[in-house]
Amino acid sequence: MSAPIQADVIVVGGGIMGAATAFFLRRRGVKVVLLERGLVGQQASGVNFGNVRRQGRFLPQLPLANRSRAIWGQLSELLGEDAEFIATGHVRVCFRAHEADRLEAHALAVREYGLELEILSANELRARYPFLAPGVVAGSLSPLDGHANPRLAAPAFGRAAARAGALVVENAEVLAIEKPGDDFLVETAAATYRAPIVQISAGAWGGTLSARFGEKVPIVARGPQMAVTEPMPYRIAPVVGVFSDNEHEGMYFRQVKRGNIVWGGGWRGPAFPDLLRAYIDPMNTLRQFPMVTRVAPGLAQLRTIRTWSGIEGYLPDDIPIMGPSGKVSGLFYAFGFCGHGFQLGPGVGDTMAELIATGSTPIPLAPFHISRFAMQ
């Protein structure tokens, strides 16, 4: 094999995390290689629901989510391509009084992080969103959140990174990573790459790679279940999510301007990271029906035309692994985003690039450090 290809940073995994990191590293002038097993944005990043939502997140994650939201707003100019982000607002609704109390408490708590939510009564909700069911008792609107097209966003980051000078290599599965000296050697079937810094952003597969450096994490793969309806006149502007203690009631849906209504939530299906497939369990789709019509009874008039799932990595505390390795210098992690990484993607890319290029970032990353599992 010919001599290793040298870079400053090698990013392993071209989902939205890896592609955005490569893009922002290039903006800082760093020489970066992005290695993706398949096509950029083909896994979770390309098949998710498309929610660009901040409310309802783990509070210490809000600075990151806020940074990300700011980038979403400028994405078209930044990338030179449209990923269909629209700030339609995101409304969380609930059916029970005690849940309404918690929505209010959350609205107070996030204010400290600069996120302004609007608490809406049942009447206010129905006046604004006549499609909502009568049983909805309260809601919380995050006016600046919205949705984007997952099929476009990560590939757009990948192309923009390449245009900015990153070496983006698709169909390049990383087979081995070692650190024999100061540099890492990263091996694919076609070539070997060498750099002093490596970022593992391999989504649900991240744990396999971190384990090679003695940092095992209890990550599991699951497949959120999605569906889309036939197109209807555009009537539902905001993303709607149900806030409930019962996970199976937790549906979310949005309508795209073309008219189709996309939903997800409820029972998760099986995912097979080794086969690169996550399947829809048809029973889950059927069980979603009463759950979505419970929120928007009008949807009962429609038909669903397609279902899908994707492979997402979950950690037991439902927050990702992000930041430097606890054991190996020059090694960084950004994986395991537990079903809400799409919104974070641009912010993760910017923050990791900042951390890697400058050695620090104002975004607090301590809660996401991999050592929280190693210490157990």
Next chain:
Amino acid sequence: MADRRVVVVGAGPAGTRAAERLAAAGLRPVVIDEAALNGGQIYRRQPAGFTRPAEALYGFEAGRARAVHGAFEALSGLIEHRPQTLVWHIYDGALHLLCGTKAERLPYDALILATGATDRIMPVRGWTLPGVYSLGGSQIALKAQACAIGAEVVFMGSGPLLYLVAYQYAKAGATVAAVLDTSPFSASVKALPALATRPAMLAKGIYYTARLALRGVAVHRGITPVAIEGDDGVAAVVWRDAAGRERRTACDAVGLGYGLRSETQLADLARCDFAFDPIARQYLPVTDQDGRTSTPGVYLAGDGARIQGADAAELAGRLAACAALRDLGHSVPAAEFASLRAALAPMAQFREGLDTAFPWPAHFAAGFADSDVVCRCECITAGDLREVALEKGAPELNRAKALSRVGMGRCQGRMCGPAAAEVLADALGVPVEQVGRLRGQGPVKPLPIATEIVG
């Protein structure tokens, strides 16, 4: 053993003969079809209250139609027939059924998919105008409801159905403004030896062509479609004749089709392996000679496995049932396998002849204007596909789907898939097999959200 559940999907010729063979072995198969009545496509039955005789509906095929219908009726009480029931998904050894708005999960021990085919479409500018139908759709209107798609109809495309449907329309009293066949006459000549393996079939083809000539229907071969014109409906077809002259035929409806494509989504959902079939230019489920797929317990028969027509479908249905029975531990005489396999052999050769005589015009894809619509559900043009191929680097169909929405609509790529593959392959300059195939996703057809789980 008798309590093992064998399910047959499709009550056409293949499904009928499969069910018959299973019942003969003492099983009580479940036969599922989304149609209200048995018969499938070629032997499609007319709704209750219609009284046309078999001869009027099926012509030369009246005898066979009666035989297949009779065989199915004789199974009454021996099988569980579930009409008007769609199989919308297959998962984990069970079928997911939809009847009206009732959904049911039905586990199976063995599954015979005899799902038939649909028209294969090559778009042409204007093909989304009201008044443009697929050839098969034109025929169904006539066969099932005794309706014509127009008063003055052009049939355009290629394949045996082109002549058959034109003949049936002419016979029913519609004016056939023209039959426009994209395959050149020379292709038929080249195909003659293979077609002669089934002389009776060849004779029928010649008969339809001759009857059309007798009725004064203009038949043009080697044509190139240019456009279907009209404002809110079809007014004319513009085409170029074999000599390259542009011509215009006034009409109020068009039946369009280029042979058939196997309906393979259920096999895909059952996770059967597929391979590229160079004759069909389609990815087809891989089977052994008896219809076994790569998924244990799943068998294929009839046009849904490969397009070989109704007679072959009957044989293949029975053969797949024999294979399923043997795999379930029933004894099936070796001679039965041998004779069915032998009877099927010439069918394959005849089919190759048909594909030689009526080739799928893959090369039209290169000639589409960027503004021509390829995917009608999502309104995706040839230009959109070329853009994702050339500017966004989509190397295969599923990526092109993700980036452009091609094949994402109501039909899930069943109409546009073959043409989209050709446009993509042409744009990339690669053979069509290299762009792969659209992965099947449930539901096979749109599923009402008002659906409730029963059972």
